[in-house]
Amino acid sequence: MSIENMTLLTGRTISQGVALEGGKTTKENVRAAAICMFDKEDFKKLDCIVGTPVKITTEFGEVTVYSTLTEEGPHPGIIFIPMGPWANQVVNPQTQATGTPTYKGMKAKVEVAKSAKVLGAVELISQLKEA
Amino acid sequence: MVQKKVKTVYDVVCPFCGTLCDDLEVDVELSNQEVLEVRNGCQIGTKKYFSSNVSPHRFTKPMIRKDGELQEASWDEALDKAADILVKAKRPLLYGWSSTECEAQGKGVELAEILGGVLDNTASVCHGPTLLAKQDVGVPTSTLGEYKNRADTVIFWGCNPVHAHPRHLGRYSEFVRGYFKRDGRNDRTIIVVDPRYTQTAQIADMYVKVNPNEDYELLNAIRAVLRGVELDVEEVSGVSYEKIKELVEVLKAAKFGVIFFGMGLTQSIAKHRNIDTAICLTRELNDHTKFLITAMRGHYNVTGANTVFTWNTGFPYSIDFSRGYARYNPGEFSACEVLMRDEVDATLVMASDPASNFPQLPVKTMFKYPLIAIEPHKTPTSVNADVVLPPAIAGIECEGTAYRMDHVPIRLGKVKEAPNGCLTDFEIIEKLIEKVKEKKGE
Numbered sequence: 001m002s003i004e005n006m007t008l009l010t011g012r013t014i015s016q017g018v019a020l021e022g023g024k025t026t027k028e029n030v031r032a033a034a035i036c037m038f039d040k041e042d043f044k045k046l047d048c049i050v051g052t053p054v055k056i057t058t059e060f061g062e063v064t065v066y067s068t069l070t071e072e073g074p075h076p077g078i079i080f081i082p083m084g085p086w087a088n089q090v091v092n093p094q095t096q097a098t099g100t101p102t103y104k105g106m107k108a109k110v111e112v113a114k115s116a117k118v119l120g121a122v123e124l125i126s127q128l129k130e131a
Numbered sequence: 132m133v134q135k136k137v138k139t140v141y142d143v144v145c146p147f148c149g150t151l152c153d154d155l156e157v158d159v160e161l162s163n164q165e166v167l168e169v170r171n172g173c174q175i176g177t178k179k180y181f182s183s184n185v186s187p188h189r190f191t192k193p194m195i196r197k198d199g200e201l202q203e204a205s206w207d208e209a210l211d212k213a214a215d216i217l218v219k220a221k222r223p224l225l226y227g228w229s230s231t232e233c234e235a236q237g238k239g240v241e242l243a244e245i246l247g248g249v250l251d252n253t254a255s256v257c258h259g260p261t262l263l264a265k266q267d268v269g270v271p272t273s274t275l276g277e278y279k280n281r282a283d284t285v286i287f288w289g290c291n292p293v294h295a296h297p298r299h300l301g302r303y304s305e306f307v308r309g310y311f312k313r314d315g316r317n318d319r320t321i322i323v324v325d326p327r328y329t330q331t332a333q334i335a336d337m338y339v340k341v342n343p344n345e346d347y348e349l350l351n352a353i354r355a356v357l358r359g360v361e362l363d364v365e366e367v368s369g370v371s372y373e374k375i376k377e378l379v380e381v382l383k384a385a386k387f388g389v390i391f392f393g394m395g396l397t398q399s400i401a402k403h404r405n406i407d408t409a410i411c412l413t414r415e416l417n418d419h420t421k422f423l424i425t426a427m428r429g430h431y432n433v434t435g436a437n438t439v440f441t442w443n444t445g446f447p448y449s450i451d452f453s454r455g456y457a458r459y460n461p462g463e464f465s466a467c468e469v470l471m472r473d474e475v476d477a478t479l480v481m482a483s484d485p486a487s488n489f490p491q492l493p494v495k496t497m498f499k500y501p502l503i504a505i506e507p508h509k510t511p512t513s514v515n516a517d518v519v520l521p522p523a524i525a526g527i528e529c530e531g532t533a534y535r536m537d538h539v540p541i542r543l544g545k546v547k548e549a550p551n552g553c554l555t556d557f558e559i560i561e562k563l564i565e566k567v568k569e570k571k572g573e
Contacts, residue, residue, distance in 0.1 A: 099465025
């Protein structure tokens with residue numbers, strides 16, 4: 001199943017903050033930041049259980065993360081990925097001549113990707129080196 | 132059983148976020164310099180102290196990449212290699228700086244000038260637009276203590292301090308009892324403007340749900356209504372006209388108001404224009420009552436990085452020394468911009484993790500060229516670096532100065548020794564400067 005035309009926001013969560021201080025190479029960091037938070041009603045459309053990997057695609061890239069329900073909703077039409085390496089694969093790098101990339105408000109497509117692998121931070125980023 | 136010898140350090144300043152809490156207590160085991168307990172800190176600050184302990188995630192010796200693998204090296208060898216990379220580069224980028232202390236930042240400016248490189252701090256991916264807006268229209272602001280003691284109306288716009296600045300609400304802005312706000316939370320009206328019903332919004336008195344990327348329109352609608360203009364619309368940015376009028380009445384009724392704002396304004400479309408308008412709204416509210424505005428700064432010393440860079444070069448971030456003097460243009464010289472245009476040929480990262488924090492396009496370019504990381508921990512940046520120089524962690528293992536989000540300088544303390552006698556950020560940059568000068572024949 002998939003949903004299109006969602007608005008992707010990114011930002012700090014306390015778990016992501018704790019995980020980045022606790023070790024960026026750890027599984028805790030994956031649990032805290034390699035996730036996409038959905039509004040309850042949007043998530044129903046995906047017809048999968050919480051925790052199922054989902055592929056997020058924007059015009060700037062794609063990334064696979066675990067799905068989860070938001071605690072900061074309702075926010076129908078909006079998905080949220082905590083700031084960090086996973087979110088940054090799909091954010092808009094354009095800065096509108098301010099130097100600051102546009103980390104919020106990208107149009108995104110979400111697809112259930114049950115068998116896809118969610119990579120660790122180093123694995124994910126090191127791909128950019130090889131590419 | 133061996134008796135533990137523990138020292139407790141009081142009034143410790145936390146080097147995590149721009150709130151710079153100064154009341155932590157840290158227990159350190161003397162024999163092995165291990166942090167055993169942290170009191171008063173938030174979850175994130177506490178974790179930072181624990182992660183200073185020696186672990187598989189921490190570098191304790193310099194590393195150099197040989198045959199594709201990071202291998203241990205002596206300090207002299209690693210510094211020499213780093214200096215080599217910097218001297219050979221035509222246009223090196225020196226990025227980061229916000230999670231170290233001011234003295235090291237000052238040395239960083241000196242190194243960038245000697246190298247003729249590009250110098251940028253992490254403001255360029257967070258509150259850079261705020262700095263541009265301040266340069267455009269000025270800023271009516273104050274220290275956090277004034278807000279604590281006087282503010283009766285507090286707006287959090289595009290920020291979520293419950294998650295990002297966990298103790299801000301308890302120390303300065305929401306729950307704390309102030310000199311003229313004796314009843315703490317009950318004496319304050321809290322308003323949150325955000326596209327998501329954040330946990331900060333869930334404990335507010337008024338929540339305004341704005342559409343993503345439409346803050347600029349909403350701010351201007353509020354300004355118009357404040358000036359007495361009748362709007363011929365039913366809603367602006369997803370907010371009903373009725374709600375906007377209600378909000379304006381609340382703001383006008385305030386005796387002392389403050390707007391705190393975060394990435395929701397700076398990283399959305401319109402960037403610095405959002406902040407321009409928020410500052411203008413604040414200024415116009417002063418026709419009716421007292422209102423001020425403050426940015427919720429992230430890294431504990433990003434305000435210091437802006438301040439130190441400014442007093443050394445005249446500019447707060449995104450500075451280019453390639454012509455031998457400082458030039459400033461964030462749209463041209465910010466780290467992301469120079470990387471996306473493939474303009475740099477080496478990067479030195481100080482106390483930051485751009486590989487995690489930049490969009491993928493600039494990271495790809497950064498990885499094409501030699502990379503030096505001055506970084507205590509294993510991060511996507513440091514494990515991909517060619518040279519890793521592991522420092523003592525500022526504010527935990529060495530002293531220094533940091534600027535709180537309201538520009539109050541606070542002295543960071545030292546609570547424990549760094550493992551393996553790691554050099555401080557200041558010492559590392561100082562030694563790099565010596566080596567670079569030597570190699571350049573100066």
